[in-house]
Amino acid sequence: MQTDDLISMMTADHRKVDTGWLRRVTWLAALAALGITILLVLATLGTRPDFAGAWMTLPVIAKALLGASLALVALAVFQRSLRPGLKPGRWLWLALAPLALAGLWALVTLAQAPAESWSTLIFGRYWRACLIAVPLYAIAPFLFLILLARRGAPVDARLTGMAAGVASAGLAIMGYSLHCPDDTAPFLATWYPIALATVTALATTVAPRLLRW
Amino acid sequence: MLTLSVDELETRLRPIFLAALAGDGAAYRSFLDAISLRLRGYLRQMLARAGRTEPSETEDVLQETLLALHLSRHTYDRSSPVTAWAHAIARYKLVDHLRRSGRHAGNLPLDDEAFQLAAAPEDVASEARLDLERALETLPERTRGLIDRVKLQGTSVAEAASAAGMTETAAKVAIHRGLQAMAKFLTRRGARPP
Numbered sequence: 001m002q003t004d005d006l007i008s009m010m011t012a013d014h015r016k017v018d019t020g021w022l023r024r025v026t027w028l029a030a031l032a033a034l035g036i037t038i039l040l041v042l043a044t045l046g047t048r049p050d051f052a053g054a055w056m057t058l059p060v061i062a063k064a065l066l067g068a069s070l071a072l073v074a075l076a077v078f079q080r081s082l083r084p085g086l087k088p089g090r091w092l093w094l095a096l097a098p099l100a101l102a103g104l105w106a107l108v109t110l111a112q113a114p115a116e117s118w119s120t121l122i123f124g125r126y127w128r129a130c131l132i133a134v135p136l137y138a139i140a141p142f143l144f145l146i147l148l149a150r151r152g153a154p155v156d157a158r159l160t161g162m163a164a165g166v167a168s169a170g171l172a173i174m175g176y177s178l179h180c181p182d183d184t185a186p187f188l189a190t191w192y193p194i195a196l197a198t199v200t201a202l203a204t205t206v207a208p209r210l211l212r213w
Numbered sequence: 214m215l216t217l218s219v220d221e222l223e224t225r226l227r228p229i230f231l232a233a234l235a236g237d238g239a240a241y242r243s244f245l246d247a248i249s250l251r252l253r254g255y256l257r258q259m260l261a262r263a264g265r266t267e268p269s270e271t272e273d274v275l276q277e278t279l280l281a282l283h284l285s286r287h288t289y290d291r292s293s294p295v296t297a298w299a300h301a302i303a304r305y306k307l308v309d310h311l312r313r314s315g316r317h318a319g320n321l322p323l324d325d326e327a328f329q330l331a332a333a334p335e336d337v338a339s340e341a342r343l344d345l346e347r348a349l350e351t352l353p354e355r356t357r358g359l360i361d362r363v364k365l366q367g368t369s370v371a372e373a374a375s376a377a378g379m380t381e382t383a384a385k386v387a388i389h390r391g392l393q394a395m396a397k398f399l400t401r402r403g404a405r406p407p
Contacts, residue, residue, distance in 0.1 A: 001345040003253075003338050005364040006276055006395075007245045010283040012363045012370045013388045016236035017286045083288045084301035153285040155305040212309075213281070213400065 022152055026079040029148050030071065030171065033141035037175035040137060045179040059183035062102070064174050066192060069098040071170030078145060078163035082152025089159050095166050099193055106189035124182030127191045133179070134195035135202075137172035138165075142203055146210050154211050161207020165200035172199070222251065223296045230295045234286065245279065251296075252278055252303050253338070259307055269342035274310045276341055278303045280396045348398030349391055355379070356387040363388060 041047075054060055073095045080088035110118055145164040154160040173192055182188075217225065226247060233241035256278070257271045281302050289298050349357055355377055362373035363384075374384035 001276070001341065001364075003249060003272060003276055003279070003341070006279060006345065007242065007249065008364045009360060009388055009392060010245060010279065011238055011242040012373075013283070013385065013392055014233065014236075014238050014241045015385075017234045017289075019234065019287055019289055019291055021287055080290070083290045083293070083298070084285070084305065085293050085297035085299075086290055153281065153288040153302065153305075155301050 022082055023079050025148060025151075026075055026145075029144045030075050030141070030167065033144040033168075034071075034171050034174060036140050037137050037171055038178065040140065041175045041178050045133065045176075047178045048181045050181075051178065054183075055178075057183070059185075059188070060177055062105075062185075063177035063180060063188060063192070066098050066102055066188065067170045067173030067175075067177060069170070070095050070173065070196065071167050074163045074166035074170060078149075078160060078167055081156060081160040081163055082149055082154050084153050084155045088163075089156070092159075092163060092166065099189075099196075102185065102189040102192070106186040109185040118186070121184045122186040122190055124184060124187040124191075126180070126182055127187065130176070130180060130182070130187075130191040131195055131198070133176050134169060134172045134192070135199050137175050138168040138199045141168035141171040142199075146207065149207075149211055150213070153213065157208040157211040158204050160211060162200055162204045164207065165203025166196065168203065169196040169199040219296055222247075223294050227295050230289075231291070234289070245282075248282070248296075248299050249275060249279060252299065255300070255303060256307060263311055267342070268339035272339050272341040273343045274303075274307055276343075276345060277310065277399050278306045280392060280399065281306055283392060284396055343399070345395045345398065348395040352387075352391060352394060356391065359384055359387055360391050 048054060074092065077088045077092045080086045080091075110121065113121060142164055145167060149160050149164065152160075173196070226244060229240045229244045229247070233244050253271060253275050256274050257268070260266070260271055260274070282299060285302065289295065349360060352360075359373055359377040359379060362368050362376055363370060370384055370388070371381050374381045377384065379387070
C-alpha cells in the first residue's frame with residue numbers, strides 16, 4: 001500500500017477527537033478502583049474493631065492522607081505518561097514529599113520516646129500484615145490502570161508502570177487504613193513505604209511487557 | 214518545499230491540527246501530508262545511521278508511525294507542541310522496529326538533531342516493503358472494495374459507501390476496522406524480521 005493511500009484511508013476515518021477523555025477516564029478509573037479496594041478490605045479483613053471511635057483520630061487520617069497524596073501525584077503523572085511528547089517523569093519525585101513528612105513525624109516521635117519503646121513503636125503488632133495486605137490490595141487498581149494505559153500511547157512504559165505502581169499502592173493504602181490497627185508514626189513511616197516500594201518495583205518491571213503497542 | 218525549522222513547522226501545523234481535532238477532514242489531510250513529509254526525512258536519516266538505507270524500510274516505519282498517530286490522536290495534549298507529539302511516536306515506532314529487526318536500539322543515537330534537519334525536498338515516497346494490504350485480507354470482500362474506493366483521492370466516504378451499497382456510518386466503521394487491522398498486523402509481526 002502506498003503511504004498516500006494510507007493517508008486517504010485515515011482521512012476518511014477521521015472524526016472529531018476528544019483529547020480530554022484520557023484524563024477524565026483516569027480519575028474515574030481511580031475512583032472505581034478505590035471503591036473496589038474498600039469493598040475488598042471490608043469483605044476480607046473488615047474494619048478495625050474500634051473503627052467507630054478511631055476513624056477521626058490523627059493516625060487513621062494520616063494513613064489515608066498518605067495514600068491519597070501518593071495516588072494524586074502518581075495519577076497525574078500516569079495520565080500524562082500516556083501522551084507522547086510530554087516528559088512528566090520528574091513530577092513523580094513529588095511523591096517523596098508525603099513520605100518525607102511521615103519520616104520526619106516518625107523521627108520526632110522516636111526522639112521523644114524512651115529507647116526501650118522504639119522497637120514497639122516501629123514494629124507495632126501487625127507489620128507483616130501491612131507488608132502483605134497493601135501489595136495484594138494494590139493488584140486491582142494496578143490492573144485498572146494498565147488496562148487504561150493500553151488505550152493511551154505510553155512511549156516510556158517503565159515510567160507509566162512506575163506511576164501506576166505508586167498510584168495503586170496509594171489507593172491500597174487508603175483502603176487498608178480502614179483496617180490497619182497500628183497507629184504509631186514510626187510504624188506508618190516504615191512499613192507503608194516498604195510496601196509502596198515493593199509494589200512500585202514490581203509494577204515498573206511488569207509494565208513494559210504489558211504495554212507494547 | 215522549503216525546509217522549515219521545527220518552530221516554524223509547529224507554528225504552521227498547530228492551527229491545522231487543532232482544526233483537524235475539531236473535526237475538519239481537509240485540515241487533517243493537510244496535517245498528515247505535511248507531517249509525513251517531515252517524518253519520512255527523519256526516519257530516513259535515523260535508519261541510515263543504523264546502517265539501513267533501503268527506502269522501502271523507511272516507508273514501512275513511516276506507515277507504522279502514521280497508523281499509530283492516527284489511532285492515538287486522543288493522546289495529544291493541547292498545551293504541548295504537536296511536532297513533539299508526532300516525533301515521540303515516530304521515535305517509539307523506530308526503536309520498536311529496530312529492536313524487532315534484530316538491532317539493539319541502544320546502539321542508535323536517538324537525538325533530536327535528525328528531526329531538526331529532516332524533510333529534504335528529495336525525500337519522495339517509495340514503495341513499502343511490508344504490504345499492509347495483507348492485513349486487510351481477513352476483512353469481508355465488501356469492506357475491501359470500499360477501502361479501495363476510499364483510497365482514490367477525491368472520492369468521498371459518502372460516494373464510496375453508496376457505490377459499495379453501504380450506509381455512510383457503516384462505511385466509516387468498516388474503514389476504522391481496516392486501519393485497526395493494519396495496526397494489529399504490524400504489532401503482531403513480533404520478533405520475526407520482515
